[in-house]
Amino acid sequence: MVALALYRLFLSPLAHFPGPKLAALTGWYETYYEILNGYGGQFTFRIADMHRQHGPIVRINPWELHIDDPEFYDTIYTLREAFDKPVHLKWRFGSPSGIFSTPEHRLHRLRRISQEPFFAKRRINQLVPEIQAIADRMCRRLQESFKREDKPVNLSNMFTSYIADVTTMYSFNRNFDYLGDKNFESPFVQAIKGFKDIAHPCTQFPWLGWFMQQLPEAVVRYLQPPMLSVQDFQRSMRLLIRDAQNDVRNGSNFDANRTVMHGILTSNLPEEELSIDKLQDHAAGLIGAGIASPQLTLTTACYHIISDHAIRAALRKELEEAMPDPDSPLPLAQLEKLPYLGACIEEALRLAVCQMARSPRIADHPILYTTSDRTYKIPSGTPISSATWHMHHNETLFPSSFTFQPSRWLSDPRTTSGRSLRKYMVAFGKGTRNCIGMNLAKAEILIGLSTLMRSFDFHLFQTSYEKDVRVVRDNMAPDVRPDSVGIRAMVK
Numbered sequence: 001m002v003a004l005a006l007y008r009l010f011l012s013p014l015a016h017f018p019g020p021k022l023a024a025l026t027g028w029y030e031t032y033y034e035i036l037n038g039y040g041g042q043f044t045f046r047i048a049d050m051h052r053q054h055g056p057i058v059r060i061n062p063w064e065l066h067i068d069d070p071e072f073y074d075t076i077y078t079l080r081e082a083f084d085k086p087v088h089l090k091w092r093f094g095s096p097s098g099i100f101s102t103p104e105h106r107l108h109r110l111r112r113i114s115q116e117p118f119f120a121k122r123r124i125n126q127l128v129p130e131i132q133a134i135a136d137r138m139c140r141r142l143q144e145s146f147k148r149e150d151k152p153v154n155l156s157n158m159f160t161s162y163i164a165d166v167t168t169m170y171s172f173n174r175n176f177d178y179l180g181d182k183n184f185e186s187p188f189v190q191a192i193k194g195f196k197d198i199a200h201p202c203t204q205f206p207w208l209g210w211f212m213q214q215l216p217e218a219v220v221r222y223l224q225p226p227m228l229s230v231q232d233f234q235r236s237m238r239l240l241i242r243d244a245q246n247d248v249r250n251g252s253n254f255d256a257n258r259t260v261m262h263g264i265l266t267s268n269l270p271e272e273e274l275s276i277d278k279l280q281d282h283a284a285g286l287i288g289a290g291i292a293s294p295q296l297t298l299t300t301a302c303y304h305i306i307s308d309h310a311i312r313a314a315l316r317k318e319l320e321e322a323m324p325d326p327d328s329p330l331p332l333a334q335l336e337k338l339p340y341l342g343a344c345i346e347e348a349l350r351l352a353v354c355q356m357a358r359s360p361r362i363a364d365h366p367i368l369y370t371t372s373d374r375t376y377k378i379p380s381g382t383p384i385s386s387a388t389w390h391m392h393h394n395e396t397l398f399p400s401s402f403t404f405q406p407s408r409w410l411s412d413p414r415t416t417s418g419r420s421l422r423k424y425m426v427a428f429g430k431g432t433r434n435c436i437g438m439n440l441a442k443a444e445i446l447i448g449l450s451t452l453m454r455s456f457d458f459h460l461f462q463t464s465y466e467k468d469v470r471v472v473r474d475n476m477a478p479d480v481r482p483d484s485v486g487i488r489a490m491v492k
């Protein structure tokens with residue numbers, strides 16, 4: 001023990017990097033902040049404190065560095081290098097073979113290439129009529145079951161159902177009509193919560209994710225209740241995959257170009273990549289990542305727009321001029337050109353952050369990082385990261401960073417050093433592992449938000465900033481107090 005402590009503090013290749021000595025000494029420091037301190041999920045905030053105290057590069061645990069320098073982001077998250085992700089993060093979401101979780105660069109490329117064509121802009125453009133039809137269904141449900149009955153709607157549940165209907169339609173060609181539920185309570189609300197609840201324990205104790213999957217259900221129910229909704233979710237993915245496999249086997253009733261799962265099954269992936277376990281991980285990755293982040297962005301946008309009269313009026317004016325008849329929606333290409341709508345969405349993406357937990361990369365060669373007074377040589381094999389949370393709340397780039405100001409995105413905004421502000425918008429990540437679903441997400445958000453805001457007015461219902469909006473923990477995605485029941489609104 002003593003030898004290990006001395007090694008970590010004085011002899012390790014990271015010993016000369018700044019940071020708290022306790023963090024350099026033991027991984028339990030991080031575990032304490034992620035699991036035991038306050039609501040848990042506090043380490044991202046703690047890292048911000050470390051930077052305030054020790055500068056732009058800090059050693060955050062015995063093995064890892066974090067860099068809070070907007071100009072260095074593109075060096076870590078790059079298309080030019082073949083970086084890996086740390087192996088211990090593979091079990092974080094219980095789907096070790098999903099592309100999000102694949103550590104090795106080469107295997108990641110192989111898996112990602114089989115899905116990429118489905119998320120190209122051209123392919124997403126073809127999907128627009130179906131997304132619009134689902135957004136129209138959301139509005140009809142709001143009109144009939146909430147506006148007419150003068151009943152509050154839970155915005156996060158509604159957007160989860162909207163996005164879940166789009167995602168399952170595109171992934172499996174299935175219409176589950178989650179929007180049809182009386183209160184928009186789709187099973188994904190519980191499953192997403194379950195994924196978030198297990199993520200910190202599975203990150204801190206990587207064997208836990210594997211171990212939980214080996215245990216009988218009754219034991220899991222007793223030990224880790226959140227894992228149950230994750231297992232339910234994984235079981236339903238398996239059934240959908242079996243159906244898609246049958247379609248492909250029978251050569252009937254499917255079009256390989258229409259859904260992502262049929263596309264994966266008919267791609268050039270080698271046979272060993274098409275086992276039911278691996279396919280389940282791909283499906284879980286797509287559905288999990290594909291629902292949680294667009295939902296959070298839409299809820300964030302909606303909350304801020306309806307809580308600020310001036311912003312709501314400006315958006316309403318732009319939408320009314322562009323869409324005189326609310327029942328005749330604009331084509332996606334024209335929605336993309338509406339400046340104020342675009343600025344509201346950009347600002348919602350910035351504030352929603354979506355992926356709050358850091359996502360480290362590992363290089364197989366040393367990397368140089370220069371501060372104002374010295375150059376550090378980061379040893380090869382060291383996990384390094386720059387978290388989106390810190391970038392999006394950098395007060396130099398985004399003054400009053402916690403306020404929703406769409407105007408900061410209007411008219412080709414620049415930083416004080418003359419660079420485009422958009423360079424520092426990193427909601428979708430960058431580099432070889434950036435968000436594969438970005439085009440789909442943007443289409444879902446543009447169509448959903450414009451249709452909704454053109455058709456209705458909203459007033460917040462029993463919603464407080466402190467309880468329901470202020471981010472108090474990093475649950476992989478930013479999360480609010482555990483006693484929040486979500487942002488609710490009356491429909492006018």
Ligand code: HEM
Pocket residue numbers: 099100101112167285286287289290291293294297353354355359426427428429432433434435436437438440441
């Ligand atoms: C507002 C919406 C979204 C945001 C902000 C977002 C954000 C991100 C970010 C930051 C990453 C990089 C993760 C990392 O570096 O470790 C990522 C990866 C990923 N996203 Fe998204 N995402 C969104 C929507 C979607 C959608 C709609 C889908 C699919 C239906 C999707 C599927 C994925 C997948 C599969 C990955 C892993 C990519 C890889 O490792 O190659 N995301 N997303």
